[in-house]
Each structure stands twice: as C-alpha cells, then as structure tokens.
Amino acid sequence: MELNAKLTLLERMVDIYDRFAGEFDLACEKYCAHCCTANVTMTTLEGYRILNHLEKTGETRYLEMIARQAHPDRFLPRISINRMADICARDGDPPDEPLNPDAGPCPVLADDTCPLYPVRPFGCRCMVSARNCGRTGFADMDPFILTVNDVFLQHLEHIDAQGYTGNFVDVMQFLDLNENRQNYAAGRLGAAPDGLVANQPVFVLMIPPEHRERIQPLLMQIRSLHV
Numbered sequence: 001m002e003l004n005a006k007l008t009l010l011e012r013m014v015d016i017y018d019r020f021a022g023e024f025d026l027a028c029e030k031y032c033a034h035c036c037t038a039n040v041t042m043t044t045l046e047g048y049r050i051l052n053h054l055e056k057t058g059e060t061r062y063l064e065m066i067a068r069q070a071h072p073d074r075f076l077p078r079i080s081i082n083r084m085a086d087i088c089a090r091d092g093d094p095p096d097e098p099l100n101p102d103a104g105p106c107p108v109l110a111d112d113t114c115p116l117y118p119v120r121p122f123g124c125r126c127m128v129s130a131r132n133c134g135r136t137g138f139a140d141m142d143p144f145i146l147t148v149n150d151v152f153l154q155h156l157e158h159i160d161a162q163g164y165t166g167n168f169v170d171v172m173q174f175l176d177l178n179e180n181r182q183n184y185a186a187g188r189l190g191a192a193p194d195g196l197v198a199n200q201p202v203f204v205l206m207i208p209p210e211h212r213e214r215i216q217p218l219l220m221q222i223r224s225l226h227v
C-alpha cells in the first residue's frame, strides 16, 4: 500500500477511536500528564505523521529535544503486538519485556502539555483512566477499553506491516535520518536495526471471549476502511 493511503487509514482509525473513547466518562484532561513517560512506543507510520506535522508547523526543534533528552533506560520493545498475539495463540511464551517505571517523563512533555497533541502516538491517545492517575497511582481502565486498545494497536501495526515498532524516541531518531525516511516512504526498509522491531500483519486478534460480541460494531467500522 502506498504511504499516503496508509496515512489516510491512520487518520480514519484515530477518528473511529476518538468517537469510541468519547462515550466513556474519563478523568483525562489538559495538564494531566502522569501518563506521559519515556516508555511510549509507536509504529514508523505514526512517527512519519509526527515528522510531517513538525515540519508543517516549523517545530522541528522538538527532534533535537528528543535526541537530547532520550532516557537511557527507556522501554525498548522486543516484539511487536502482532508477534506477541501469534506467540500467545500458539501457547508459546512471549519474551520478558522489562519496563522501568522510573524512566522519567516523555522527552517532549513541556509544562505538562504535549506539543504533538493532535498527532500524538496511538499509545498515548489510548492511555485513558476513569480516575485521575495522579491521585490513585494507577490508571483505572475499563477492561473493554483495554481490549479495544489492543485491537487498534494490532490494526495500526498491520497497516504499517512493512515498517517497525519501537520506543517513541528510537522511531523519531530513525526517521530523522533522511536516508531512512526516504527508504521508509519508498517501502524499502530492510531488517529492523537495533532498538526497533519489525512489524507484521495481523493473523489473530487478541479479543477475550467476553468482548467478542460487544466489539463487533467497531470491527465492522475498521473493516469498512479495508484495513
């Protein structure tokens, strides 16, 4: 699939998700940023969309900020979500993925606001809570939202199946190199470099039995996009 078509699909997926999430009573609000950590991951397609946004708005200084403030102990995924779904469906053991909860804030967070808010990674967009995490110390997320989040993450990886998944910092730094960006845009990426993992298509969706019926309308909306 051509890159612009993928970017359009990404926008439409985000619209569907926002309508879905808008039906829940959530505590998330501006200046609430306890969830904005150095451990956010995303796909190369999301990173490309962010780069386009920074160039259009003349805010490429955030790329320097990302490089300067990259936390050395940030979360580095070892497998993508679709790979994990495959392993679990075959009763295999996915690798341990150590995550340091003290890795600090996201490198672009400023005054508790996100300068990328309209194009923030889906991993940020889908992090929601019914109660303020700052007061409870954890996110209070409806189990159905968790299931829907996984389904969207799986489809976003599927759309970007020729790309990579990685920490927000590593994806942005990868795409910040012109050669990588051009190869990505032309669909010419090879094996994933250190710190990033190869994406793959969806083979099995992670939907627990209790949510299979409830999620059907959303799946129909996603499938109507011909993802």
Ligand code: SF4
Pocket: 027, 028, 029, 032, 033, 034, 035, 036, 127, 128, 129, 131, 132, 133, 134, 139
């Ligand atoms: S997920 Fe938690 S920390 Fe993040 S915006 Fe929502 S309530 Fe605030």
Ligand code: SF4
Pocket: 035, 036, 037, 040, 106, 107, 108, 109, 110, 113, 114, 115, 116, 117, 120, 121, 124, 125
């Ligand atoms: S990209 Fe934006 S929303 Fe995501 S963690 Fe960073 S500051 Fe928060």
